[in-house]
Amino acid sequence: MSTKFLKPLLLLIALGVFHSQPVLSGGGHPHDGSNHEDEKNHGAETPANVVTQYNNYTELFVEFPPLVVNQAATFVTHFTRLNNFKAVTEGTLDVILSRNRKVVARFRVKKPARKGIFLPDVVPNKTGIFELALELKTDSWTSRHNLGSITVFNNLDEAYIENKSSDAEVSYLKEQQWENPFAISKSQFVKLRTSVPGFGTVTAPLNQYTIIRAPDDGYFSSGKIISAGESVNINDELGSLIPRLGEDTDIGELIVDLERAKSRFELAKADVKRLKQLFNKGSVSEKLYMEAQKELNIAVVELKTTQSRLRQRSGGVESVGINIEAPIKGEVLSVHVHPGSFVREGDPMFSLAAKEMRWLKVQVPEKFGEKIHTTSGVWLKHNNRTLVLDKQSQALIVNTSREVNPLTRTVEVAIAYPSEKGPSLIGARLPVYLYIGEPKLSLAIPVSAIIDDNGQSVVYVQTNGESFERRVVTLGIRDNNTIEITSGIEPNEWVVSKGAYYVKLASTGGDSIGHGHAH
Template sequence: MPNTKTATTRTRTTSTVTTAGSRMTTDRSRAGRTGTTLLVLVLLVLLVLSGCGVEEAGHGHEHGDEAGHAHGDAAGGAHAEESSGEPVVVTDYTAQTELFVEFPPLVAGESSTFLAHVTRLSDFQPMRSGRMDVVLAQGDRTVARFRVNEPARDGLFTPAVTPREAGEFRLLLRVAGEGLEVEHDLGAFRVYESRQAARVTAPAAEGDISYLKEQQWNDVFAAEPVFERPLRPSVLGFATVAAPADAGAELRAPADGYMTHRELARAGDRVEAGEVLGFVVPRLGAETDFGSLRVELEQARSTLALARRDVERLAPLFEQGAVPERRLIEARERVEVAQAEFEAARARLQQYEQGDGEAGIALRSPAAGEVVEVSTRPGAFVRSGDRVFRIASPDHRWLEIRLPERFAGDIGQSSGAWLEGEDGGAVVLDEASGARVVQTEAAVDPTTRTVGVTLDYPIDQGPKLIGARLPAHVFVAAAEPRLAVPRSAVIEDGGRDVVYVQTGGETFDRRPVRLGIVDGDYVEVLAGLSAGERVVSRGAYSVRLAAAGGNDIGHGHAH
């Protein structure tokens, strides 16, 4: 800048001298005085401009010093001009914690302040208490240890490390507190003899997206490594929640009549076998049914006895080869039917006998369980055979799933199913959750052209509301190891499936991926990722916003 200003001054002088020369014939002495004055002015201008140049350089230094000081203050470190090279940045993981640490190259006899961010991987929150030891070791011998007994602020420990001698050391950071005791082994690091020797260039951080620790701790955030998981292919069907056929019952009206206001059970009630759920007052003339019920019971008893005798007669004949097995099987089936009819007739008669004329016929629960449906109300008229109550197991439900007929050959290997949960996660019904396949249909329904799979599951593992309909994905093959990520890690960006890979404690990379099969909360990755990389499993959209925000997202972060 001084040279430029000097050149400008000379141009002005030449111009002035030329003007004075044209007047020499009219006023020679005046021209001499003018030349002298101009020379003095030129010298003064040069002095002023030279002083301004020095002042500006000093002003520039003040800005540099101020910037370095602010940076050091935020970190608890030194001025920028005291730095001994580019800082070392390391991200390391244990099973319990993530360490993101930044520190200047280590120089013998000089203090280096570490900025160590410690995150609990159980909830991705900062460690708010505890101590940190920075250890320099050679082999199994501890050469030096530097401790801070508490973080400078949530998640940030700032130990000052002053090595006594130069050389190669293992660098260990040990953290203890909040029920944790972990060690991060950062490997071999050199302690330099001087600042000049420490002026090395650190490798550039991978990932062009900055998302700071303070943002991660304050937002919903989690990340996890990518590796192979056992995944099962599945096909989509539609399911209906039902009461288990082997652990429930329906209670029907034994006669035409009206429901009384006494002791009418409500949906959700837990009942025991034989407990009264309500009363039906038969309409006038219905008392003649009492005798009919006795006759019906005796007929059922007689039919049952005949069926049993038929089985007793055919069994030895079958053993002798005198009759085919089919006849014996049919006889046994007739016994089962007759037994059911006998028990039903006896139950209807007992309802009449246990009621009274004023209260009506008592409707007693045939099994213990939960009342899941009440199809009437006090004073309502019911016809004989109408379903009044439905009782279901209080502990289990069935999921009846219908699938397109083209999958009929696959459902025989089904191990369960998965559903979309209310919170956005998956509900997996398989052996691990206590579910089991109780039935797979071998025939196609001629009306709907579908096949069915029925699952039994604990009520606390899946949908509870009987009659609810929802989509369900039925597993149709055994699990195989496949590279997988959480479904929550994948977002759609510009029409493509994208995940965000954590390349460092605060750096991320946008990665398009190609996806495969889905098994519950995980989806197969066919291309775009490698095993061992870490993907953002919660808060991927926030990282996307950080990417869109550019450098402003990271403004104000202290290093």
């Protein structure tokens, strides 16, 4: 980090030959406008102390020569905000020497020399061992770094480095980190959940989705045009259907049809009520309950159609129509008719769904079928975001299949969730990962830290503020944006979690990422 100058070069410096050049201090950084003669005379000849430390607010990276009594030592101090990994651009910095919890000396600079870099000169007037701290104060926060013991020596001959720099293979300067996308994360043990791949289809919950079909052949009539996206309440009128009646239609037959339709409606309504209670208790399957609900919907349409046809025939008014009403509260998803259009019996006219909830029906390969009953949710990519649907996002497992679909060779899990928590487009099909089993305590880092380097999974570990080490790692469980590392790093190491590719470029000596200062 520091630069050793040859004796002839020192003589030239002493004579002022390079007087107009920026002074190099603390590892060879040029700092415009500084003139630290003592630091030039001895600090640049001696390797620097190098310390990197983190607290809740900042990362401190500081380089300084051994401290010698009554000699100035420039602390080349880099401060990075940990909330955005950008340079600190304001604040007052104190370098504090203390002993027995009492401040012995304090050295202050009131602003950075340039973005992110403070250059306090420390001139101790006593020898011995002191506690060293750096304290940065701004108008809104204070960041203190306690660096432990430091020695103030009698002379340069007996001085030595107490905090040595690492011999990492990659140098990536602070100015580069501040200007390019960059972040670091600490490797730590967290609970991860195993997941298996599958595909999920977005649907509406039971009783909250319907397709309104034409009850008879006829012409659709409406006083207004219904559009997709409109909100409707239950029993809202969407229009009417003017059926075509043949001349040979017998009124007696219509009366019999009406009584038959009433009877079928009452039976279907009672059946749905009974099966709903059993379904809520888990005594009957979802399929059986849905079939009963479908029969009720058909019975409602048949009853209304028969009533309308009877009124039309008995009154002789050809303009009497069958009211088309919304059977549920929600929004219009699709419209297949417009005023004046002719439809055949059974043709779709509208599709409606409730807005509040969605279901995700997940199909996974049959080889995972024995494990799906342990699921706690899913994670998926949607609109360039990673989403987790589990209890924390108010999602609920509503059904797990106990049989393999013979056509797709998959098993199914249904998950209910609030529409705003996940994908809401009904019918959308998405790749998902279904959580199975209990969480496992694992050493993990962000997935974004992993680089595929010629088929190897690689991360870059920060060993000092501007030094990094390339590590080949072995991957384990992936849970959302976090991945288990089974070998290659240790707990509490800092890995580059954003901008790792820029560090890789720096390791190859590329010039495209720019340099802030010379080393």
